[in-house]
Amino acid sequence: MRRVFWLVPLLLLAACTTTPDAKPGPRWQPAPGLDWQWQLSGRTVDTSVDVPVYDIDGFDQPRSTVTALHREGRKVICYLSTGAWEDWRPDAEKFPKSVIGRGNGWEGENWLDIRKTDVLEPLMADRMDMCREKGFDAVEPDNMDGYKNRTGFPLKAADQLRYNRLIAKLAHARGMSVGLKNDLDQIPELVDDFDFAVNEQCAQYDECEANTPFIEAKKAVFHVEYELPTSKFCAESRKLKLSSMLKKYELGVWRRAC
Secondary structure, rough: HHHHHHHHHHHHHHHHHHOOOOOOOOHHHHHHHHEEEEEEOOOOOOOOOOEEEEEEOOOOOOOHHHHHHHHHHOOOEEEEEEEEEEEEOOOOOOOHHHHHHEOOOOEOOOOEEOOOOHHHHHHHHHHHHHHHOOOEEEEEEEOEEEEEEOOOOOOOOHHHHHHHHHHHHHHHOOOOOEEEEHHHHHHHHHHHOOEEEEEEEOOOOOOOHHHHHHHHOOOEEEEEOOOOOOOHOOHHHHOOOOEEEEOOOOOOOOOEEE
C-alpha cells in the first residue's frame, strides 16, 4: 500500500509540470517571410509598429498588452530565458545555487545546469503557465545553446538536445508554439520539435544558410543583426526567406526591416 501512495504524488507532479489542465488547441505555425517586431526593453510596448508578429518579454508585459496586440490581429511571442538564470526575475530565489553556473556575458545572468531537469522542469513549467495565462501564442526560450559555452558545467550536445526538447514539450502541452533560439548546429536534429527559429547575427558570422531546414519545413526564421547595415545582409535574407531586421542591442522600439 505504501508503494501505491508513493506513486500517486509523483504522477500528479508529472501532470502539473508537463501537461496543463486545459486541453491545448491547435498551435500557430508562422510561415517564412513574416515581418516582426522584437521589443524586450522598456516597460511599455509600442504597439503601433505595423507588423503581424510581436516578440515581447513574458514577465514584464501584462496580459493587457497581449490582448491589445491581438485586437490588432497580431500574434504575440513570449520571451523567456530557459537556459540562464536572471537575478531580477520574480522567481529567481526558487533556483537553487547548485544549478547556477558562470555568467553568460550579460549583467545579472548566469548559465543553468540543464542536466538537472528534476529542478528546472517545474520552474520552466510555471513560466510557461504564465505565458499561457497572459494569452501568448508562442514562446521564445533564450540561451538554448549552453553546451557550446563555458557554463561551469560539463554539458554535452546530448544534454542540450534533451533539454531543448523538454522546453518544446512544455510549450506544446500548453497549446503554444515554440522557437529554437540560435543553436545552429542542432537545427537538423531539432527542426521537427520546434515551430520556428529565432536567430541573432547569422549574417555577421556567415551562418544564415544553417537555418535552411526551418525554411524548407515552411517554418519562419525570425532573424536580427546588430552590427551590420541592412545593405550587408538584406539581399541574402530575402533569398533565404528569412524574416530579417536590424536592431540595437538593447532591443527597444527602433528597428529597420529588410
